[in-house]
Amino acid sequence: MKTFRIGGVHPEGNKLSAARPITIAPLPQVAVFPLGQHIGAPAKPIVNKGDKVIVGQMIAEAGGFVSAPIHSSVSGTVLKIDTIVDASGYAKPAIYIQVEDDVWDESIDRSADLVKIEDRPELTDKEIVAKIQNAGIVGMGGACFPTHVKLSPPPGSKIEWVIINAVECEPYLTADHRLMLEHADEILVGVALLMKAVGVHKGYIAIEGNKPDAIDLMTEKAQAYPDIEIVPLKIKYPQGGEKQLIDAVVGRQVPAPPALPANVGAIIQNVGTAFAVYQAVMKNKPLFERVVTVTGKSLAQPSNFMVRMGTPMQQLIDLCGGLPEDTGKVVGGGPMMGKALINTDVPICKGSSGVLVMNDKEARRGQAGPCIRCGKCVTVCPMGLEPYLLANGTVNEMWDLLEANQITSCIECGSCQFTCPSHRPLLDFVRIGKSTVTGIIKSRVQSK
């Protein structure tokens, strides 16, 4: 099996909820929609307090090209436009909607019938991209980059492949795994639509070897699609990183920033995004629900849910048996790159792939010791950097040294800190150094 070439670590899989089918989570009483739940400009609200809304109605429009509209996942009344502390830990503007009944926009096709790509031969690439843009679809693996922007590559770049990221290399998370087992046909149509949108004739769906059932099922279903190939990959973190995935699947390495995957001819989309694309294009359904894994060793019943956006995480945790007494940390996303939450009222957003509950013992970091110069951080770094040097350089404010050693290439995967035998908070330091150096580079460019 293939994998990426540089570095990588092997955290324990802990896929506790892998065998649990996706169940539909009940509607919340109040749904909250943060306006900035994607990369780029926040969305602008187009509803006012007291307005009645229905499921699928646009409640905020895109704030620019690199932005995405937001649709209501519930029907009811707009309570207020206020702030809420989201997964980033900052208070951000959000629309609050009091849920009343469950009235859907009639243009949404709610039937389970599969619409194949042959059934809609009149669809053009521009139409597909426009539908994706209007449906508010963003990268659902967690990065939340607006999908229509990715599908509009810079002029001059020749796109050869669409690579679907179904790696799910984060421990604990099983949302993509379950989605493939339960919606394989829809995903394949979604991939075909993405390929048509950028005009390529080769699509790959990359799945890690710890999901053999998904590999078998997708391989069987993909036989009807000669252009789509299922690629099983060796288990290694951070294989789901965009650059690592391209290297693993087609053996090309994206050069250092500002180069994009498009520069080497690849466009990466998450498998959840492909499913959302199918729903948006074929079923006229905007992005307002997604699969979320709620998991943790101390939870009574780790599970996978189909959740309406805006549902507070606490409600999902309650469905799994409630927050255990000994809870120390709740993470939005996976344990390697997820964000620790300040409270559990944070709503599910477009990028929420999981909720991880950790007990107090798991939640605490080990006592940091001195660097023993073992070089393990250098060995595991998937970008070929020297984390020990970058951390020390940050402590000593040696910004020139950091820039020369390519600190801006860091993808913040956390492999170095995961591995460090001395429990040094390497990535904490590297983040500080990276943002400082990025700022220095920016101001230098501006002053020219």
Added chain:
Amino acid sequence: MTNKLIVSLSPHIHSGDSIQRNMYGVCIALLPALLCSFYFFGLGAVVVTLTSVLSCLFFEWFINRFLLRKQELTISDGSALITGLLLAFNLPSNIPLWMVVTGALFAIGVVKMTFGGLGCNLFNPALAARAFMLISFPVEMTTWPVAGQSWATYTDAQTGATPLSLIKEAAKSGDASLLDQLPSAIDMLVGQTGGCMGEVSALAILIGLIYMLSRGIITWHIPLSIIVTVFAATGIMHIANPAFASPVVEILSGGLMLGAVFMATDYVTSPMTHKGQLIYGVAIGLLTVVIRTFGAYPEGMSFAILIANAFTPLINNYCKPKRFGAAEGSKK
């Protein structure tokens, strides 16, 4: 929500690796060689090892507690224990104990703690101490008991020439017949030969190496590059002139195995990248052969490693890992 949540940056999990796991892993890997030294050198080996280990631990504790006034004590991290064991491995088993204590003080006090303790020293403490003792006590440090005497012998043990001194003499005089007096390769592999306590049994050291590789404590780069370099260099010399010992004898004799497996691989004083480690290993191998063949001392391993230690920061500065994307265009 009544209970407060911990908020910290990702990653939220850790591999479970620790300094202790690595350090005590090395100690376990040292066990076969330790038992061999007890077997071949008897009581003397036990006494010298205990003295070395206890004095290293004592100096680490004393300096931390009373000179640096640190609250956290570092003697449990296992690094002083390794220094103590490795220092003992580098000594003859009949050396007076006060010399061992002096060596331990130099290793921990001068080479390690003055630079800032674990992780900060430039040179391998045990090896620097050995070099210091070799210069300070040249007679005691180069009088080796013959292996396999009765258990109780210590200071009154019979002493004899080591394979390396024979090799040196043969090379100097150009008389290849001297090499016939060498013990057989099998004896040298098992350890039935004269020398420092921990270095005589290549087999025991190789078992330790396999253990460390299997647990991921070290990688193959340093030990293999040293051994291959020495084998190749001495092989060429042996073919050119039979008065130089055969490469098999060279890699099995003296401190080569001990140095390649346990000394040169010391985390703190070896390079960080695999490419740097290979350069470092080749440099140590070549320096060892040069010192063994042309230097004043029969053994060159410890000096070779110390010299290479001094180059480690330079190697780290120039040997960067292969950056992602730097080799664009390359296909699998």
